[in-house]
Amino acid sequence: MSTSYLPAGLPIPVPEVDGLSTQYWEGLKKNEVWVQRCKDCRTWQWGPEWMCHACNSFDTGWEKIEAHGRIYSWERPWHPVHPALKGHGPYLIVLVEFPQYGNIRMIGNLLGDPHQTVEIGGKVSPVFEHHEDATPPFTLLQWTIET
Amino acid sequence: MATDSNRSLRGKVAIVGVGETPYYKHGMSPHSEFKLALMAIVAACRDAGLDPHDIDGIASYSNDRNDPSRLSAALGMKELRFANMQWGGGGGGGAAAVGNAAAAIAGGLSDVVVVFRALAQGQFARFGVGAATPTTAGDAAFQSPYGLMSPAQKFAMKTMRFMHDHGVGQEALRAIAMASYAHAQKNPRAVMYGRPLDEAAYDASRWIVEPFHLFDCCQENDGAAALIIVSADRAKDFAHKPSYLLGAQGGSDYRAGAPAHNVPNYGSSTFASVVPHLYRMAGIKPSEVDVLQNYENFTGGVLMSLVEHGFCAPDECNEFSTLENFMAPTGRLPMNTSGGNLAECYMHGLELQIEAVRQLRGDSTAQVPKVDISMVIAGPMVTPVSSMILGSEATL
Numbered sequence: 001m002s003t004s005y006l007p008a009g010l011p012i013p014v015p016e017v018d019g020l021s022t023q024y025w026e027g028l029k030k031n032e033v034w035v036q037r038c039k040d041c042r043t044w045q046w047g048p049e050w051m052c053h054a055c056n057s058f059d060t061g062w063e064k065i066e067a068h069g070r071i072y073s074w075e076r077p078w079h080p081v082h083p084a085l086k087g088h089g090p091y092l093i094v095l096v097e098f099p100q101y102g103n104i105r106m107i108g109n110l111l112g113d114p115h116q117t118v119e120i121g122g123k124v125s126p127v128f129e130h131h132e133d134a135t136p137p138f139t140l141l142q143w144t145i146e147t
Numbered sequence: 148m149a150t151d152s153n154r155s156l157r158g159k160v161a162i163v164g165v166g167e168t169p170y171y172k173h174g175m176s177p178h179s180e181f182k183l184a185l186m187a188i189v190a191a192c193r194d195a196g197l198d199p200h201d202i203d204g205i206a207s208y209s210n211d212r213n214d215p216s217r218l219s220a221a222l223g224m225k226e227l228r229f230a231n232m233q234w235g236g237g238g239g240g241g242a243a244a245v246g247n248a249a250a251a252i253a254g255g256l257s258d259v260v261v262v263f264r265a266l267a268q269g270q271f272a273r274f275g276v277g278a279a280t281p282t283t284a285g286d287a288a289f290q291s292p293y294g295l296m297s298p299a300q301k302f303a304m305k306t307m308r309f310m311h312d313h314g315v316g317q318e319a320l321r322a323i324a325m326a327s328y329a330h331a332q333k334n335p336r337a338v339m340y341g342r343p344l345d346e347a348a349y350d351a352s353r354w355i356v357e358p359f360h361l362f363d364c365c366q367e368n369d370g371a372a373a374l375i376i377v378s379a380d381r382a383k384d385f386a387h388k389p390s391y392l393l394g395a396q397g398g399s400d401y402r403a404g405a406p407a408h409n410v411p412n413y414g415s416s417t418f419a420s421v422v423p424h425l426y427r428m429a430g431i432k433p434s435e436v437d438v439l440q441n442y443e444n445f446t447g448g449v450l451m452s453l454v455e456h457g458f459c460a461p462d463e464c465n466e467f468s469t470l471e472n473f474m475a476p477t478g479r480l481p482m483n484t485s486g487g488n489l490a491e492c493y494m495h496g497l498e499l500q501i502e503a504v505r506q507l508r509g510d511s512t513a514q515v516p517k518v519d520i521s522m523v524i525a526g527p528m529v530t531p532v533s534s535m536i537l538g539s540e541a542t543l
Contacts, residue, residue: 006294011280013288021288047289047406073308073413076357081297082277090354093295095304095408105409109293120311136282140292 004129005109005142006091009084012131012138021048023062028139031128033067035104036060044102065101067126068146072097072105074118090114094143096124111144122146155428156246158543159253161382161389164195164375165501170338170492174269176369184213184265185221187371191261195375196386202375204229204257206248208240209495213265229257233397233533237298238442238488238496238526239417243397243533245500248376258377264497265371273367274298289407299364299445302528303356306447309414310358313461317358319468320446321349323482324362324489326473327443331486334512338368339490363446365488372497374504379543390504390521390537394429396421397533404530416451416527421534426457429536433457436536437518438481438506440499443488448527453480456524456534475513484513496525503537 015022027034036045038052039061045052052060073095080086092110097103110118111127123146130139168178168186176183192199199222205215206229215230229251233240241264248260268274277296290296295304309315328344331337344362352361375385382389400420403410412419426432433456441449450464458480459467467479475481485491485502492498503521505511519539525532 006292010294011277011283011287011291013292014282014284015288016284021285025288046409047286049406053402053405073304073311075300075303075307076354077294077300077303078354078356079297079299081275081300082294085294090357091294093293093300093304095308103411105407107289107293107295107407120308138292 004131005111007084007088010082012134012136014136014138020050024048025138027064028128028141029130029137033065033126033141034062035065035101037063044104046104046106065098067098067141069096069098069106069124071095071118071120071122071124073120074110076114092116092118094118094124096143106141108141108143111142156249156253156395157393157428157430158379158391160249160376161379161391162374162504162537163377163382163385163387163389164191164197165373165504166190166192166194167372167494167498167501168370170336170494171369172338173273173367173369176267176269178267180265180267180270181213181217183267183369183371184218184263187265187373188218188222188261188263191373191375194386197259197375199223200225202259202261203227204248204251204260206231206244206260206262207264208233208244209236209238209264211264212271229260235529235531237444237529239529239532240397241442241496241500241525241533242395242523242535243525243531245374245376245392245535246395246397246533249392249395252376252378260376261373262376262497263371263373264495266494267369268367269369275367286406299359300356302445302448303359304408305414305528306445307358309447309451312414313464315450315464319450319464320358320363321346322468322470322473323443323446323449324349325470327483327487327489329470329474330484330513331490334485334491337486337491338366339486359445359447362489365444366493368493370492370494372494372501374497374500388508389540390507391540391543393431393536393538393542394425395533395535396425396428397531399530399532414451416448416455417530417532418452418455418527418534421532422456425534425536431520431536435520436480436522437520438475438484438515439522439524440484440487440503441482441524442496442499442526443483444526444528452524452527475515481513481515484511484515499523507537507539
């Protein structure tokens with residue numbers, strides 16, 4: 001898609017210098033969602049870390065998931081916290097939980113009417129928002145109410 | 148064993164001096180941040196009747212920018228024996244800094260420790276504005292591109308879940324804001340002195356981020372505050388009635404620092420694991436607390452702190468969180484009696500600790516009768532957090 005939910009000018013996400021989250025950000029560019037899953041004890045883990053918090057293995061590994069989740073919490077910001085957001089609000093941010101993947105959670109914007117009623121527990125589907133013209137290019141994982 | 152007297156801070160130290168600068172709106176201090184720190188420390192020494200040269204330890208929190216070696220040199224301290232920084236942002240470390248100071252004194256590392264915090268946001272950046280960087284990495288990369296940057300936004304998400312889980316209404320948040328503003332009207336030091344808040348003004352105020360209105364969010368201020376701590380056996384050598392430390396505990400719940408809002412206990416002030424240690428050390432129950440200073444970064448955190456410190460059950464928030472219950476002198480749990488972070492001054496909660504001491508001394512502008520146990524909850528929802536309990540001599 002060529003349009004973005006929020007105005008251009010917000011910070012562009014990049015992997016850390018040590019590459020901890022590279023798999024995630026590169027996956028999004030290909031419409032894929034990858035998260036960590038321990039190769040030893042099979043525990044799901046998000047965000048990424050160099051160690052599995054359950055068994056302390058360093059063999060954390062990555063798996064591709066079908067990112068259909070449910071809204072765990074949400075908020076509607078009105079006050080602009082960044083110059084790029086001046087005059088833009090309100091907008092919606094949701095915290096999405098994946099019960100099928102160890103209850104890991106991800107943040108994103110809820111697409112559609114920013115004034116819509118949001119239900120905790122509501123099902124959402126992923127939308128890949130590509131910013132191919134940005135420097136560097138990146139993709140955001142956004143959410144839409146599942147119909 | 149934690150109740151072993153050899154492994155407890157209960158009754159080992161006392162706060163004998165408190166000091167603060169005038170409190171300013173953010174960016175309005177006529178003094179540099181470092182000078183503000185010195186002014187507060189000297190004021191606390193004067194309050195105690197202590198020569199600043201005799202301080203031998205310095206403790207702070209929240210990555211305070213004022214270096215203890217420079218402070219020590221500026222004050223002409225004879226020696227510096229303890230220089231300590233509690234990790235963690237916001238005001239979460241305020242009570243832990245006192246605990247660290249107490250541990251140093253109890254362990255023989257230091258004799259006279261000043262705990263201080265200084266802020267001059269005209270000189271430095273504000274908290275409630277996202278960083279203007281072209282790219283972002285690490286935990287921020289999962290949040291900033293979605294317009295999630297400020298502390299209010301980070302904590303509105305936790306509060307929304309808590310309110311959903313327990314059927315909490317907006318009125319419960321409003322009562323917390325109203326109590327701080329009402330108490331501030333009696334306190335001439337308060338930045339919001341002379342600026343009362345009523346229900347209609349709260350309801351009409353703009354949203355910062357739902358569920359937080361403007362008045363659910365703390366101020367940002369310039370100023371400094373300081374406390375002088377000594378061992379209990381010297382505490383009566385100073386000018387005022389000592390405020391003895393009964394317990395202090397810092398820390399955070401399981402995986403509180405998990406990235407991208409993945410802490411398992413999400414709708415939480417982060418105190419769940421901290422509080423049992425606190426009460427065990429202090430040897431008291433929540434019902435014995437006479438007056439409470441409960442850090443308001445955002446009202447939602449205050450409410451969750453009340454629950455996690457055992458003052459009310461999560462499903463009782465609507466009944467418990469009322470203006471009447473929080474008002475000194477007669478409320479069920481007088482709270483934020485100086486006006487707190489919302490209406491006295493956002494000095495990262497050290498002004499709350501000073502107010503807890505004033506309540507024990509009988510010097511508050513909203514005094515609660517017969518205070519023996521005076522409690523402070525430091526900044527909630529961050530990690531690590533901390534709390535402390537002060538007591539009169541009668542509690543020892």
